[in-house]
Amino acid sequence: MAKYTLSVIVENHAGVLSRVTGMFSRRGFNIDSLAVGVIEDPAFSRITIVVDGDLRDVDQVEKQLGKLIEVKVVNVLQDDITTVRELMLIKVNAPVEKKAEIVQIVEIFRGKVVDVSPYSLTIEATGTHDKLKAFYDMLVPYGIIELARTGPVALQRGPNVLSNKRKR
Amino acid sequence: MLLTGSQILMECLLEQDVDTIFGYPGGSVLFIYDEIYKYSHKIHHILTSHEQGASHAADGYARSTGKPGVCIATSGPGATNLVTGIATAYMDSSPVVFITGNVAVDLIGKDSFQEADITGITMPITKYNCIVKDVTKLAEIVRKAFAIAKSGRPGPVLIDIPKDISNTKTEYTKATDKELNQYNSLGAKTSPVSSEEVETFKEMIVNAKKPYILVGGGVTRGNAFEETRKFAEMIKAPVGCTLMALGSFPGNHIQFSGTVGMHGSKASNLGMSECDLLISLGSRFSDRVIGDVRKFARNAKVVHVDVDGAEIDKNVVSHHSIVDEIKNVLTKMISAMQDCDLNMKPKEEWLAYIESLKKHNQVQVTTHKGRITANEIFDDIYKATKGDVFIVTDVGQHQMWAAKYFSFDFPKKLITSGGFGTMGFGAGAAIGTQAGNPGSHVLHIAGDGSFRMNCNELSTEEYYKLPIITIIINNGTLGMVRQWQTLFYEGRYSNTDLDRGPDFVKLADAYGIKGYEINTMEEFNEALSESLNSGKPAVLNCLIGMDDNVTPMVASGKPINQFVLD
Numbered sequence: 001m002a003k004y005t006l007s008v009i010v011e012n013h014a015g016v017l018s019r020v021t022g023m024f025s026r027r028g029f030n031i032d033s034l035a036v037g038v039i040e041d042p043a044f045s046r047i048t049i050v051v052d053g054d055l056r057d058v059d060q061v062e063k064q065l066g067k068l069i070e071v072k073v074v075n076v077l078q079d080d081i082t083t084v085r086e087l088m089l090i091k092v093n094a095p096v097e098k099k100a101e102i103v104q105i106v107e108i109f110r111g112k113v114v115d116v117s118p119y120s121l122t123i124e125a126t127g128t129h130d131k132l133k134a135f136y137d138m139l140v141p142y143g144i145i146e147l148a149r150t151g152p153v154a155l156q157r158g159p160n161v162l163s164n165k166r167k168r
Numbered sequence: 169m170l171l172t173g174s175q176i177l178m179e180c181l182l183e184q185d186v187d188t189i190f191g192y193p194g195g196s197v198l199f200i201y202d203e204i205y206k207y208s209h210k211i212h213h214i215l216t217s218h219e220q221g222a223s224h225a226a227d228g229y230a231r232s233t234g235k236p237g238v239c240i241a242t243s244g245p246g247a248t249n250l251v252t253g254i255a256t257a258y259m260d261s262s263p264v265v266f267i268t269g270n271v272a273v274d275l276i277g278k279d280s281f282q283e284a285d286i287t288g289i290t291m292p293i294t295k296y297n298c299i300v301k302d303v304t305k306l307a308e309i310v311r312k313a314f315a316i317a318k319s320g321r322p323g324p325v326l327i328d329i330p331k332d333i334s335n336t337k338t339e340y341t342k343a344t345d346k347e348l349n350q351y352n353s354l355g356a357k358t359s360p361v362s363s364e365e366v367e368t369f370k371e372m373i374v375n376a377k378k379p380y381i382l383v384g385g386g387v388t389r390g391n392a393f394e395e396t397r398k399f400a401e402m403i404k405a406p407v408g409c410t411l412m413a414l415g416s417f418p419g420n421h422i423q424f425s426g427t428v429g430m431h432g433s434k435a436s437n438l439g440m441s442e443c444d445l446l447i448s449l450g451s452r453f454s455d456r457v458i459g460d461v462r463k464f465a466r467n468a469k470v471v472h473v474d475v476d477g478a479e480i481d482k483n484v485v486s487h488h489s490i491v492d493e494i495k496n497v498l499t500k501m502i503s504a505m506q507d508c509d510l511n512m513k514p515k516e517e518w519l520a521y522i523e524s525l526k527k528h529n530q531v532q533v534t535t536h537k538g539r540i541t542a543n544e545i546f547d548d549i550y551k552a553t554k555g556d557v558f559i560v561t562d563v564g565q566h567q568m569w570a571a572k573y574f575s576f577d578f579p580k581k582l583i584t585s586g587g588f589g590t591m592g593f594g595a596g597a598a599i600g601t602q603a604g605n606p607g608s609h610v611l612h613i614a615g616d617g618s619f620r621m622n623c624n625e626l627s628t629e630e631y632y633k634l635p636i637i638t639i640i641i642n643n644g645t646l647g648m649v650r651q652w653q654t655l656f657y658e659g660r661y662s663n664t665d666l667d668r669g670p671d672f673v674k675l676a677d678a679y680g681i682k683g684y685e686i687n688t689m690e691e692f693n694e695a696l697s698e699s700l701n702s703g704k705p706a707v708l709n710c711l712i713g714m715d716d717n718v719t720p721m722v723a724s725g726k727p728i729n730q731f732v733l734d
Contacts, residue, residue: 015287015291015299018291022291022292056481059481060481060482063482064478067476067478069354
């Protein structure tokens with residue numbers, strides 16, 4: 001079992017997200033994470049979905065998505081030619097004497113402090129899944145108060161535009 | 169022209185050459201029904217007893233004529249009463265357009281009277297659905313809906329129209345043919361078969377010593393009957409049909425080896441299991457057909473031809489696949505094979521083997537109680553009609569006996585719920601079939617269990633003078649379930665005894681329809697003959713043995729060459 005990332009361009013109107021996620025549950029595929037937002041043409045949205053499964057599952061997911069009327073393009077992303085980023089907001093326990101060393105870790109990971117209180121720091125970080133995991137692991141010993149994460153968003157490297165690709 | 173939403177709906181139906189619709193009125197569709205009243209000289213509306221009956225009627229109409237069926241219901245419970253019918257059409261890829269009313273736009277989402285999120289509820293069982301919140305988009309949505317329902321792999325579509333939208337005026341212009349055709353590719357995602365694909369396919373055929381052709385529902389929906397027959401005759405392979413394809417290859421053709429799958433013939437199931445080349449034409453390899461997928465067609469190379477690319481490798485892994493209309497593919501194959509000397513490998517031994525297995529197809533049901541049997545009934549129906557009749561069934565033993573004992577020589581004559589297995593489908597479906605084919609004989613074969621479910625539609629048959637002959641294969645039990653309880657649950661007949669009323673002959677009479685109680689084949693033949701000639705509906709209650717079983721039978725999840733009942 002592996003994780004595959006799909007980039008799906010869909011018509012931007014009510015119900016489309018529901019239809020896409022509904023297809024996953026109907027066919028028994030598990031969604032690991034999902035991020036959705038408009039693309040360069042606001043009539044369309046991009047849904048970036050990470051799905052658990054093997055190659056045969058991903059093949060079926062791709063084809064079943066392609067059958068949906070409001071889906072314009074489906075692309076299974078290949079790691080080596082894709083730029084992937086996720087965002088994490090993490091509120092960490094930070095008493096006065098620990099604040100400086102925590103801020104040092106934030107600098108190393110090129111994160112940003114976005115909120116401060118006498119006993120906590122809220123940090124914003126973006127990066128690949130692995131980088132964010134490493135950052136998180138470094139902060140665990142201080143005590144994590146709260147965490148919010150998005151799923152990945154991704155674009156293929158190079159000049160090609162996914163939404164111009166013809167549907168299979 | 170400034171028209172209301174309801175008027176635009178009527179005009180769009182006329183654009184699609186719709187002449188018959190099935191439905192049931194209600195509060196949210198009052199404006200629509202007002203227009204139906206005014207358009208009644210152009211569009212004939214059949215009012216059923218229940219929305220479920222209307223949904224099956226629209227489906228039966230679509231399956232038997234090939235034209236999209238149309239069904240209208242009101243909001244809330246009216247719409248939810250369609251759900252079984254929509255799912256039935258979805259599983260068998262039948263082109264039906266369902267139109268539901270909904271509460272006014274500003275009442276949506278407020279738990280209003282008779283409100284239901286029918287688009288949410290039917291999302292997984294429609295090819296496409298939407299709610300119309302802007303009347304200026306209504307005409308486009310209706311045109312898109314019909315195109316999506318009909319094109320590629322057909323399927324049901326639902327349009328939800330809020331009540332105020334159906335009464336709001338906007339500009340309407342009749343669509344040109346060109347405008348209508350622009351939506352055709354929406355429902356289909358294929359590209360024409362390439363010459364390389366044809367060559368590869370041809371190579372595989374030439375090298376096969378034991379080819380087998382599996383004909384599926386895709387041939388029925390794709391109207392590829394002539395091409396399939398020519399193709400099969402050219403490559404001289406035995407042919408089996410799934411339930412949805414019976415009649416798409418003639419049942420009386422020498423190469424036909426019978427139905428396939430759980431209750432298929434020995435010849436077909438062993439043919440599929442032991443062949444070295446399995447050609448699937450429009451079959452989706454349903455679990456009822458393939459049995460244990462790990463053991464299915466182990467020694468064969470599989471060629472999968474289907475208009476829906478998502479079916480390729482979904483259940484069975486194929487070695488070669490072609491995603492295009494079957495008609496196109498077979499036309500190209502026929503011309504590629506016609507002009508040259510094929511030089512196929514000799515197949516006499518294989519053909520003789522299949523032929524020897526076909527003798528088993530004629531094994532009759534044995535019964536112990538001196539009662540008539542299903543096979544006698546179907547034999548006599550065939551003799552009386554020469555196979556030129558619509559057979560509409562419900563679900564259960566009677567359905568499997570119909571598939572086995574009646575020879576389907578003509579396409580689109582068997583109207584049955586295969587994928588969803590909906591008991592109660594028959595009554596509504598028979599109404600739709602008769603309405604769409606006024607000059608033909610329509611027989612509704614039902615089990616006593618199934619008949620009870622939607623017998624309320626007998627009044628619809630009587631009112632619209634639809635001369636449907638209902639033949640109840642009455643064994644006083646929920647037969648198919650009883651058979652499983654006998655075989656796998658040590659005869660614990662939990663809730664399958666139907667030793668209860670009504671008296672079906674008296675019931676028919678109450679509906680104004682002639683009823684016959686049938687105990688012997690003489691009585692059957694007389695009643696059938698009288699009914700066929702009367703031009704009126706009739707109900708024949710035929711009493712058969714409670715423990716008559718459907719054979720052969722492959723247990724669920726077992727390999728299809730392993731018969732639990734022979």
